[in-house]
Amino acid sequence: MSAEEHSSGGGTVEYIQHHLTNLCVGDCDPVTHKAVGFWALHVDTLFFSVMLGMVIILTSWRLGRSLSLDAPSGFQNFVESIIEFVQGQVKDTFPGHNPIIAPLALTIFVWVWLMNFMDLIPVDLLPLLAGAVGVNHLKAVPTTDLNTTMAMSLTVFGLILFYNIKIKGPVGYMKVFLFHPFGKFFIPVNIVMTLIEELAKPLSLGLRLFGNLFAGELVFLLIALIGGTLVVGALGYLFWFPLQVVLDLGWLIFHLLVITLQAFIFMVLTLVYLGMAHVEDH
Amino acid sequence: MIGVGTILTSMIVAGFLLGYAVDSWLDSRPIFMLVFAGLGAVGGFLKVYKLLSRDI
Numbered sequence: 226m227s228a229e230e231h232s233s234g235g236g237t238v239e240y241i242q243h244h245l246t247n248l249c250v251g252d253c254d255p256v257t258h259k260a261v262g263f264w265a266l267h268v269d270t271l272f273f274s275v276m277l278g279m280v281i282i283l284t285s286w287r288l289g290r291s292l293s294l295d296a297p298s299g300f301q302n303f304v305e306s307i308i309e310f311v312q313g314q315v316k317d318t319f320p321g322h323n324p325i326i327a328p329l330a331l332t333i334f335v336w337v338w339l340m341n342f343m344d345l346i347p348v349d350l351l352p353l354l355a356g357a358v359g360v361n362h363l364k365a366v367p368t369t370d371l372n373t374t375m376a377m378s379l380t381v382f383g384l385i386l387f388y389n390i391k392i393k394g395p396v397g398y399m400k401v402f403l404f405h406p407f408g409k410f411f412i413p414v415n416i417v418m419t420l421i422e423e424l425a426k427p428l429s430l431g432l433r434l435f436g437n438l439f440a441g442e443l444v445f446l447l448i449a450l451i452g453g454t455l456v457v458g459a460l461g462y463l464f465w466f467p468l469q470v471v472l473d474l475g476w477l478i479f480h481l482l483v484i485t486l487q488a489f490i491f492m493v494l495t496l497v498y499l500g501m502a503h504v505e506d507h
Numbered sequence: 508m509i510g511v512g513t514i515l516t517s518m519i520v521a522g523f524l525l526g527y528a529v530d531s532w533l534d535s536r537p538i539f540m541l542v543f544a545g546l547g548a549v550g551g552f553l554k555v556y557k558l559l560s561r562d563i
Contacts, residue, residue, distance in 0.1 A: 406553065414546065421522045421547045422554065428524075429517035 241446050244348060247370060248362045258362055267370055274367040277339040281332075307335070311492070318496045321392070321503030326496065329384075333377070334492040340367045341438055341484035345477055348445045368438045368487075371431070378431035381495050385426065388502040426498055430491060437487050441480050448472045511558055515551040522547020 248269040252262025260267075288304060297305070311331045319326055343366040355363040367373045389398045402419045403412050451469040452462070526543030530536040 406550065417525070417543060417546055418550045421518055421525055421543065421550055424521035424525060425514065425518040425547070425551075428521050429513040432517065432520075433513050 237450060240450065241443070243362065244352065244446055245364065245369075245442070246362045247364045248360060267364075267372060269363050269365065270367045270370040270373055273343060273365060274336075274340055274373060277343075277367075278336060280339065281335055307331075314493060315496060318493060319500045319503070321500070323388075323499075323503065326499060330492050330496055333495055334488050337368065337377070337434070337491050338484060338488035340373070341488060343367065344369070344438060344441055344445065344480060344484060348442070348449050366438060366442055368434055369442045371435050374435040375427070375431040377434075377491070378427040381430060381498065382427035385423075385498050385502050388499060392503050430494055434487055434491055437483060441476075441483060444476055445473070445480075448476060511555050514558070515548075515555050518551035518554065519544055519547045522550075 246258045247267040249258050249260055250266045250268050252260060252265045254261050285304075288301060291298070292301060308331060311334055312327060315327045315330055346365060351365040352363045364370065389401075393401065402416050403409070405415055405419045405422075407415055407418075448469060451472070452466050522543040522545070523540055525547075526540035527536075529539040529543070533539070
């Protein structure tokens with residue numbers, strides 16, 4: 226009867242929800258595994274983001290010891306091309322002089338790209354491996370967790386505030402709030418408008434990255450479901466499985482562009498916002 | 508510029524959030540929420556217009 230249909234439909238939803246649930250430790254709901262309090266830690270997000278950060282540090286440390294001027298290795302050339310690319314972006318978009326900006330941009334670009342890249346690992350592989358050692362929930366892509374993206378964008382927001390106050394001075398920064406869009410006769414409106422504008426910066430940074438990667442992950446999950454739920458009988462595999470492979474490959478290649486673009490946008494917008502903070506006069 | 512689309516949306520959302528905060532402070536929902544969202548939309552359109560006309 227419909228019990229079977231229901232269970233297969235429920236299985237689909239359950240599959241997706243299971244894959245989109247973080248491994249929550251602390252103030253978590255025991256049934257849904259969603260955070261209910263402040264001290265709810267998404268251990269998988271923390272683990273993978275810190276691990277990828279360590280990968281960057283270790284790789285650059287090892288590369289730094291074996292740098293060669295005369296005969297650079299292929300990997301050194303590759304890293305140099307990334308650094309030159311980021312350096313070019315900083316020179317193009319950043320007006321002031323600040324030695325922190327270029328390393329910050331490079332870190333954001335590489336780190337966000339690596340975290341996004343976790344999306345291209347087959348969706349079932351890491352949860353399956355984790356399940357084998359007794360971990361029930363695992364979301365491997367740190368940037369599909371709103372906590373990661375908002376943490377990064379709020380850090381950038383903190384830097385924006387810091388440099389605004391440092392370069393323009395507290396009074397100069399206040400003046401931006403008072404007189405910015407409409408001149409001195411609309412001071413209350415100006416305050417609200419500038420507040421909204423400033424608040425929109427971290428929001429757009431964090432939500433854009435999260436939204437794009439979350440949607441990408443969801444599409445991967447849906448493609449993975451083709452072979453799982455639509456197949457009826459052994460013959461079904463002959464049709465559905467090749468379709469799944471083709472779709473997955475297509476989306477993977479497209480997604481490779483998306484993750485690079487998103488990492489790039491995050492970096493460029495950080496540069497633009499910090500550049501706006503470094504401009505003395507409006 | 509790349510981020511034009513999201514600037515508009517996020518400014519409206521930021522307006523909503525700010526209005527929501529002011530409302531729960533003054534206990535006057537939904538006045539400020541709507542007004543600030545409207546302001547956010549106006550500011551967003553202005554911003555987009557400025558960004559798009561600057562590069563030409």
